[in-house]
Amino acid sequence: MRHLLSMEDLDRAAIERILDRAKTFTEVSEREIKKVPALRGRRVLNLFYESSTRTRSSFELAAKSLSADVINFAASGSAVDKGESLKDTVQTLSAYRPDLIVIRTPFVGAPELVARWTTAGVVNAGDGKHEHPTQALLDVYTLRERLGSLEGLNIWIVGDVTHSRVARSNIIAFQMLGAKVTVCGPPTLIPRGMEALGCDVEYTLDRLHEADVVYTLRMQHERMTDSFVPSLREYAAQYQIDGRRLSSRQVLMHPGPVNRGVELAAEVIDSPQALIGQQVAAGVVVRMAVLFELLAGRSAPQPALSTPVPA
Amino acid sequence: MLDHRETPPADVLIKGAHVLDPRAGIDERLDVRIANGTIAELGPDLESDGEVLDGAGKHLFPGFVDPHVHLRTPGQEHKEDLDTGTRSAAAGGFVAIVAMPNTSPTVDSAPILRSLRESARREARVPVGFMASVTHGLAGETLTEMAELREAGALGFTDDGKPVHRAGILRKALQYQKLSGAIIALHEEDPTLSGKGVMHEGEVSARLGLAGIPSISESTLIARDAAIAGYEGGRIHIQHLSARESVEAIAEAKARGVQITCEASPHHLTLTHDALLERLDTRLKMNPPLRAERDRQALIEGLRSGVIDCIATDHAPHAREEKEQPFEDAPMGTTGLETAFAAVYTELVKPGVLPLELIVHKLSAGAALMGLPTPLIGVGKPADLVLVDLDASWEVGESGYESRSENCCFDGRTLHGKVLTTIAAGGIVYRERRLTAV
Numbered sequence: 125m126r127h128l129l130s131m132e133d134l135d136r137a138a139i140e141r142i143l144d145r146a147k148t149f150t151e152v153s154e155r156e157i158k159k160v161p162a163l164r165g166r167r168v169l170n171l172f173y174e175s176s177t178r179t180r181s182s183f184e185l186a187a188k189s190l191s192a193d194v195i196n197f198a199a200s201g202s203a204v205d206k207g208e209s210l211k212d213t214v215q216t217l218s219a220y221r222p223d224l225i226v227i228r229t230p231f232v233g234a235p236e237l238v239a240r241w242t243t244a245g246v247v248n249a250g251d252g253k254h255e256h257p258t259q260a261l262l263d264v265y266t267l268r269e270r271l272g273s274l275e276g277l278n279i280w281i282v283g284d285v286t287h288s289r290v291a292r293s294n295i296i297a298f299q300m301l302g303a304k305v306t307v308c309g310p311p312t313l314i315p316r317g318m319e320a321l322g323c324d325v326e327y328t329l330d331r332l333h334e335a336d337v338v339y340t341l342r343m344q345h346e347r348m349t350d351s352f353v354p355s356l357r358e359y360a361a362q363y364q365i366d367g368r369r370l371s372s373r374q375v376l377m378h379p380g381p382v383n384r385g386v387e388l389a390a391e392v393i394d395s396p397q398a399l400i401g402q403q404v405a406a407g408v409v410v411r412m413a414v415l416f417e418l419l420a421g422r423s424a425p426q427p428a429l430s431t432p433v434p435a
Numbered sequence: 436m437l438d439h440r441e442t443p444p445a446d447v448l449i450k451g452a453h454v455l456d457p458r459a460g461i462d463e464r465l466d467v468r469i470a471n472g473t474i475a476e477l478g479p480d481l482e483s484d485g486e487v488l489d490g491a492g493k494h495l496f497p498g499f500v501d502p503h504v505h506l507r508t509p510g511q512e513h514k515e516d517l518d519t520g521t522r523s524a525a526a527g528g529f530v531a532i533v534a535m536p537n538t539s540p541t542v543d544s545a546p547i548l549r550s551l552r553e554s555a556r557r558e559a560r561v562p563v564g565f566m567a568s569v570t571h572g573l574a575g576e577t578l579t580e581m582a583e584l585r586e587a588g589a590l591g592f593t594d595d596g597k598p599v600h601r602a603g604i605l606r607k608a609l610q611y612q613k614l615s616g617a618i619i620a621l622h623e624e625d626p627t628l629s630g631k632g633v634m635h636e637g638e639v640s641a642r643l644g645l646a647g648i649p650s651i652s653e654s655t656l657i658a659r660d661a662a663i664a665g666y667e668g669g670r671i672h673i674q675h676l677s678a679r680e681s682v683e684a685i686a687e688a689k690a691r692g693v694q695i696t697c698e699a700s701p702h703h704l705t706l707t708h709d710a711l712l713e714r715l716d717t718r719l720k721m722n723p724p725l726r727a728e729r730d731r732q733a734l735i736e737g738l739r740s741g742v743i744d745c746i747a748t749d750h751a752p753h754a755r756e757e758k759e760q761p762f763e764d765a766p767m768g769t770t771g772l773e774t775a776f777a778a779v780y781t782e783l784v785k786p787g788v789l790p791l792e793l794i795v796h797k798l799s800a801g802a803a804l805m806g807l808p809t810p811l812i813g814v815g816k817p818a819d820l821v822l823v824d825l826d827a828s829w830e831v832g833e834s835g836y837e838s839r840s841e842n843c844c845f846d847g848r849t850l851h852g853k854v855l856t857t858i859a860a861g862g863i864v865y866r867e868r869r870l871t872a873v
Contacts, residue, residue, distance in 0.1 A: 316649070
């Protein structure tokens with residue numbers, strides 16, 4: 125595997141291999157010197173066309189923990205502002221000979237284009253409303269850590285599905301690992317044809333009690349201006365997960381950043397059922413495993429992995 | 436009202452081709468002798484001391500007429516101009532094409548139209564007719580001087596690329612049609628429904644996370660405009676039908692006696708949004724978008740039943756750098772002149788979905804709708820002919836395009852049916868390269 129563009133690039137075995145490797149990397153963060161030499165001398169280029177705090181920093185930390193060199197390229201303030209096309213930017217940056225390009229872009233399918241225009245491997249760190257595969261991997265990792273397996277789980281994804289790349293990647297990942305997925309949200313924010321992804325669609329929380337996992341999505345303020353929902357107040361009344369709606373046997377997830385008091389009530393964010401902090405923590409080790417998977421290669425012998433040596 | 440540069444009138448004998456002209460009732464192996472650009476003789480075993488084209492094993496059809504082409508001139512000659520666009524038409528077997536007015540500037544005044552027609556008389560390889568816009572600058576606000584534009588040679592009026600969004604403006608245009616007498620062609624899309632959509636709204640857009648253009652954005656406006664045309668007794672032509680609901684809306688309007696005609700494009704007849712799952716290729720981005728299989732089937736059935744009157748390419752060239760962008764940023768449109776017959780033949784005729792004579796008929800039926808003479812194979816008729824090898828297969832784009840642009844949605848596909856020679860308005864305007872090399 126050279127690229128990670130979509131969750132569909134992975135099969136169940138590949139997901140489990142990446143998650144198992146991520147698990148072995150947790151030990152690195154607990155050391156005094158938080159670094160292994162696995163990717164020493166490799167170049168990772170972070171190409172971010174959208175603002176991002178946790179995804180970009182966790183990719184950077186992941187690459188550095190594996191001793192790769194990292195170049196951060198943010199679109200604003202660069203040649204992109206002067207009208208340089210994506211193709212020219214990618215070809216220019218390719219002259220720096222990166223081994224891997226991590227791209228975040230507002231455009232669906234742009235990582236696939238980049239993969240065609242460069243010899244480097246490409247990781248999709250979010251393309252428009254399409255996919256965000258490393259988020260799905262870290263969510264699956266977090267769930268596995270908490271519940272052991274996803275097999276037979278009933279997972280509800282609640283909120284603005286239309287505008288969520290996290291939802292699309294997670295639907296694919298959760299189902300690949302044996303879970304049953306239901307998406308739930310306002311009818312204006314569930315795209316027509318969503319059932320084609322294999323999930324069920326609900327428009328109310330009436331059957332939320334059937335869920336083992338409640339995965340809430342961020343409700344963006346600009347949705348109100350387009351009349352997708354009449355008001356945040358109305359949205360919260362219908363779809364907010366609070367202490368009454370969340371039962372004690374359910375776990376709660378959210379990709380962040382949370383709108384406290386909109387999609388989630390404060391009491392559930394701070395409850396022991398919430399895995400939100402664990403999701404963030406998983407981001408680094410899972411992205412380390414993705415970088416390792418793409419750069420070190422599966423077949424390449426890497427004894428350093430099982431007994432990592434401080435760099 | 437068609438313009439083109441002078442081509443020497445052909446003196447040529449086409450020998451042994453299977454001649455098929457559904458309107459003339461010809462469907463047999465015949466020799467066709469053309470003298471001074473006119474069909475002089477039809478029959479078996481004709482002789483000539485001039486040039487002879489070997490038609491053995493080939494088919495000869497009346498030339499195709501495309502009522503919907505973008506030649507991008509004036510103003511966007513980096514995409515296409517009158518020379519390259521009409522070369523492309525000739526290579527596709529078209530003997531007349533109709534250019535849309537959404538150029539830069541818009542063809543919305545008689546001086547612009549006159550100068551364009553003058554250019555065509557210098558540059559166009561095949562006869563071109565020009566539409567003028569319904570409203571100034573396609574803004575949908577104020578009517579153009581339709582009577583003067585008509586006198587200056589406008590074939591008809593359209594704001595193609597955009598709908599005439601305000602019902603009141605369309606109504607006035609249809610009232611004014613009593614004076615201009617020219618067809619009004621409509622791009623049907625309710626922008627409050629299509630919004631920022633970049634592809635068909637359905638399972639594929641849901642999966643890709645792309646904003647969708649729902650079928651109802653087209654069909655609801657067709658229903659509205661058919662009602663207005665019926666009320667005013669006006670005549671409208673609906674461009675590039677894409678959705679099943681639209682076929683139904685037109686069928687209902689026709690049944691009520693509304694003077695409404697419509698066209699469908701080769702890409703909507705042969706491709707669906709599923710193609711975007713294989714590869715998010717900007718050449719597959721057009722407006723209206725490739726829709727679902729049920730829509731494609733409805734279009735095919737519409738051709739068969741007669742609800743759909745003709746095939747039109749909506750040839751929409753764009754430069755490479757414009758299409759080499761992320762899908763959402765790329766402009767809408769595919770080229771289509773060079774692949775129209777082959778695409779429809781390969782996907783619909785060869786598998787036995789539609790008969791060859793129906794396709795041949797529909798590929799020139801747009802002429803009459805635009806008030807142009809329909810090519811006909813008969814003694815004394817001007818030679819408007821296309822010689823085709825149905826057995827020849829070719830990979831689209833393998834030897835480039837005649838068009839200045841290469842944004843063809845069929846690029847890389849293997850198609851059957853190759854245009855060998857095109858004779859337009861009596862002159863040979865295209866010869867397949869391999870044929871002339873012999």
